[in-house]
Amino acid sequence: MNNNKLTELNEQAIKYIAVGAAVLGTGGGGDPHIGKLMAMEAIRKYGPVRVVRPEDLGDDDLVVPLSMIGAPTVMNEKIPSTEQMTKPLDLIEKELGRKVNAIMPIEVGGGNSLVPVLAAAERGIPILDADAMGRAFPESQMVTFHLDGIDCSPITMADERGNGVLMHAIDGIWEERMARAITIQMGGSASICDYPVSGAQVKQSAIPHTLSLAYEIGKTLFESKELRQNPIEALLMQLHGYALFHGKAVDIRRRTEGGFTRGEAVFEGTDAQKGRTMRLFFQNEFLLATEDGRSLAVTPDLIALLDQDTGMPITTENLKYGARVTAVGFPCDPKWRTPKGLETVGPQYFGYDTPYVPIEELAAGKGGDL
Amino acid sequence: MNNNKLTELNEQAIKYIAVGAAVLGTGGGGDPHIGKLMAMEAIRKYGPVRVVRPEDLGDDDLVVPLSMIGAPTVMNEKIPSTEQMTKPLDLIEKELGRKVNAIMPIEVGGGNSLVPVLAAAERGIPILDADAMGRAFPESQMVTFHLDGIDCSPITMADERGNGVLMHAIDGIWEERMARAITIQMGGSASICDYPVSGAQVKQSAIPHTLSLAYEIGKTLFESKELRQNPIEALLMQLHGYALFHGKAVDIRRRTEGGFTRGEAVFEGTDAQKGRTMRLFFQNEFLLATEDGRSLAVTPDLIALLDQDTGMPITTENLKYGARVTAVGFPCDPKWRTPKGLETVGPQYFGYDTPYVPIEELAAGKGGDL
Numbered sequence: 001m002n003n004n005k006l007t008e009l010n011e012q013a014i015k016y017i018a019v020g021a022a023v024l025g026t027g028g029g030g031d032p033h034i035g036k037l038m039a040m041e042a043i044r045k046y047g048p049v050r051v052v053r054p055e056d057l058g059d060d061d062l063v064v065p066l067s068m069i070g071a072p073t074v075m076n077e078k079i080p081s082t083e084q085m086t087k088p089l090d091l092i093e094k095e096l097g098r099k100v101n102a103i104m105p106i107e108v109g110g111g112n113s114l115v116p117v118l119a120a121a122e123r124g125i126p127i128l129d130a131d132a133m134g135r136a137f138p139e140s141q142m143v144t145f146h147l148d149g150i151d152c153s154p155i156t157m158a159d160e161r162g163n164g165v166l167m168h169a170i171d172g173i174w175e176e177r178m179a180r181a182i183t184i185q186m187g188g189s190a191s192i193c194d195y196p197v198s199g200a201q202v203k204q205s206a207i208p209h210t211l212s213l214a215y216e217i218g219k220t221l222f223e224s225k226e227l228r229q230n231p232i233e234a235l236l237m238q239l240h241g242y243a244l245f246h247g248k249a250v251d252i253r254r255r256t257e258g259g260f261t262r263g264e265a266v267f268e269g270t271d272a273q274k275g276r277t278m279r280l281f282f283q284n285e286f287l288l289a290t291e292d293g294r295s296l297a298v299t300p301d302l303i304a305l306l307d308q309d310t311g312m313p314i315t316t317e318n319l320k321y322g323a324r325v326t327a328v329g330f331p332c333d334p335k336w337r338t339p340k341g342l343e344t345v346g347p348q349y350f351g352y353d354t355p356y357v358p359i360e361e362l363a364a365g366k367g368g369d370l
Numbered sequence: 371m372n373n374n375k376l377t378e379l380n381e382q383a384i385k386y387i388a389v390g391a392a393v394l395g396t397g398g399g400g401d402p403h404i405g406k407l408m409a410m411e412a413i414r415k416y417g418p419v420r421v422v423r424p425e426d427l428g429d430d431d432l433v434v435p436l437s438m439i440g441a442p443t444v445m446n447e448k449i450p451s452t453e454q455m456t457k458p459l460d461l462i463e464k465e466l467g468r469k470v471n472a473i474m475p476i477e478v479g480g481g482n483s484l485v486p487v488l489a490a491a492e493r494g495i496p497i498l499d500a501d502a503m504g505r506a507f508p509e510s511q512m513v514t515f516h517l518d519g520i521d522c523s524p525i526t527m528a529d530e531r532g533n534g535v536l537m538h539a540i541d542g543i544w545e546e547r548m549a550r551a552i553t554i555q556m557g558g559s560a561s562i563c564d565y566p567v568s569g570a571q572v573k574q575s576a577i578p579h580t581l582s583l584a585y586e587i588g589k590t591l592f593e594s595k596e597l598r599q600n601p602i603e604a605l606l607m608q609l610h611g612y613a614l615f616h617g618k619a620v621d622i623r624r625r626t627e628g629g630f631t632r633g634e635a636v637f638e639g640t641d642a643q644k645g646r647t648m649r650l651f652f653q654n655e656f657l658l659a660t661e662d663g664r665s666l667a668v669t670p671d672l673i674a675l676l677d678q679d680t681g682m683p684i685t686t687e688n689l690k691y692g693a694r695v696t697a698v699g700f701p702c703d704p705k706w707r708t709p710k711g712l713e714t715v716g717p718q719y720f721g722y723d724t725p726y727v728p729i730e731e732l733a734a735g736k737g738g739d740l
Contacts, residue, residue: 181555
């Protein structure tokens with residue numbers, strides 16, 4: 001699935017990654033269209049960005065994740081400037097007294113997969129082909145670095161007005177509290193660098209080659225059209241995934257609260273699935289899909305909504321009444337299935353009263369009763 | 371009133387200042403008892419702290435205000451450690467790349483008058499005999515530095531757990547928003563350095579000799595007891611103040627919201643004032659006193675509640691049902707009576723639908739209808 005051949009981010013790569021990242025984004029991770037627009041503009045102005053693989057890093061290299069934090073509903077309205085994206089980098093370089101060797105996406109899912117491109121292009125810094133989620137999650141501490149006890153500090157943030165913040169948080173939970181409070185004050189979205197890591201820490205804790213994975217997913221969806229293949233079938237093959245439900249959206253409740261987009265959506269089955277009903281729960285990302293009191297897929301496994309005709313992913317923000325979708329699920333990175341992983345991003349953390357059952361077992365008819 | 375003779379903060383000086391600062395604190399500024407306890411402990415451990423006057427500063431000296439931010443209700447429960455008080459200083463020295471020459475209280479009113487003593491004693495840094503309010507106010511931008519357009523950044527904050535924050539805010543209003551949000555996350559109170567200033571800026575914008583003033587007020591109240599003088603009369607003479615009302619508290623509504631202690635209290639007249647009713651409105655500080663729809667005293671002029679017997683000041687927090695008090699008022703520093711001053715701390719800012727009328731005019735029977 002990963003051929004690790006992604007060596008630079010050019011227009012073609014950005015087009016593919018934007019779509020692949022929207023699949024991996026499970027509805028969230030920031031609007032992929034905004035990430036794509038920012039990245040395209042950046043490489044048109046500054047040229048393509050070089051991609052480095054984790055295995056090419058020196059152990060002492062400084063790698064800094066750069067992303068947007070906040071509610072996707074707000075990010076759609078406020079496209080960040082170059083200054084807003086480079087300011088957290090400047091603040092962290094000043095604090096650490098050294099230059100950044102590579103910028104990485106904190107999450108490969110959604111727009112945050114491409115958010116680093118603007119700063120990387122302007123500064124001539126390469127982007128790492130890895131992330132710390134292998135998908136998207138809504139809170140700051142929901143990263144593989146947290147599972148391995150890596151310090152999240154220093155953390156730097158900026159808004160579009162010129163406000164900048166540097167924090168030393170005692171752990172990822174405190175980062176989340178303080179950074180979220182600042183984000184709300186900054187108008188609901190902000191740029192942020194957190195978990196600055198060494199090359200050695202990347203090799204130990206990051207999820208490798210996820211930009212390549214997003215690229216390959218996007219390539220599959222675009223090429224299946226040309227090859228007249230069924231894009232959803234091609235995708236499920238590629239990701240070892242499962243079709244969960246075919247239907248149309250009949251009820252969507254979405255609210256922006258506490259710096260998140262939260263809510264649920266209801267789908268009625270169509271065609272062969274007429275009479276069935278699926279409920280989908282989200283906090284920025286799709287986190288739980290159920291049918292008649294049984295789980296179909298549970299966080300941290302991935303849930304995506306795909307357009308029935310094109311196979312193109314649909315975000316939490318852009319889901320509309322009447323949309324005809326296929327819900328698909330696929331297994332998360334094994335790091336999330338550990339006790340600490342499930343404590344951090346399992347269904348109980350998000351307040352869902354249901355146990356985690358791996359999607360392979362749910363698909364095989366084992367477990368899943370709420 | 372100011373003899374500028376305060377050269378060091380020893381136990382006697384701290385005892386006087388704590389009481390004088392509670393008068394100038396108009397009910398807020400942090401609990402003076404907590405400030406006193408912290409300061410006493412510090413000088414017992416490290417020895418007295420030297421006091422410098424504004425006129426003794428070099429124009430290029432670095433002067434850093436250090437205070438507690440938050441709701442007094444919370445501060446009563448969480449006495450800060452030495453580490454919590456020195457951490458914002460360390461962060462600001464690191465950011466500015468130089469040592470602090472003097473620490474100053476941001477507000478002379480309440481416990482914040484003495485909060486700098488702990489860090490000053492531990493670090494051997496003198497304290498400045500000046501502040502940026504001449505009283506206490508609830509929000510960060512309510513300082514004379516703000517009136518003169520002085521940059522509030524860098525701002526540094528710390529909590530008791532080890533979390534630290536450095537902010538570059540574009541102005542004092544943005545500082546207030548972000549610092550207040552962080553304070554709430556930090557559990558409702560935090561230590562903070564803001565408006566780092568030069569000696570020249572102190573001379574231009576600070577209110578001089580206010581620690582000396584607090585000392586003199588405390589001295590008056592303590593000595594009047596020994597001299598069998600009426601302490602309240604002595605105080606009104608000293609501060610060119612006015613007795614507003616004699617009565618007892620019959621209703622107190624106090625809530626902690628948005629990082630503040632807000633509410634109002636109602637007093638019924640006693641003795642010669644039987645039949646009269648005074649209402650007192652507060653947001654950390656007493657901001658407006660009214661009787662029968664007429665203002666008795668209006669922010670930014672100072673309002674204090676004094677115990678009828680001892681003349682000792684009573685804070686917003688410690689006001690109890692049935693307390694017999696004399697409400698007094700006295701004029702604020704002229705800087706607050708300018709258009710920019712009134713825009714920043716006048717009654718409209720706090721949401722009171724009443725014009726500002728100087729207390730001298732209200733006492734002379736001019737204006738004051740709500």
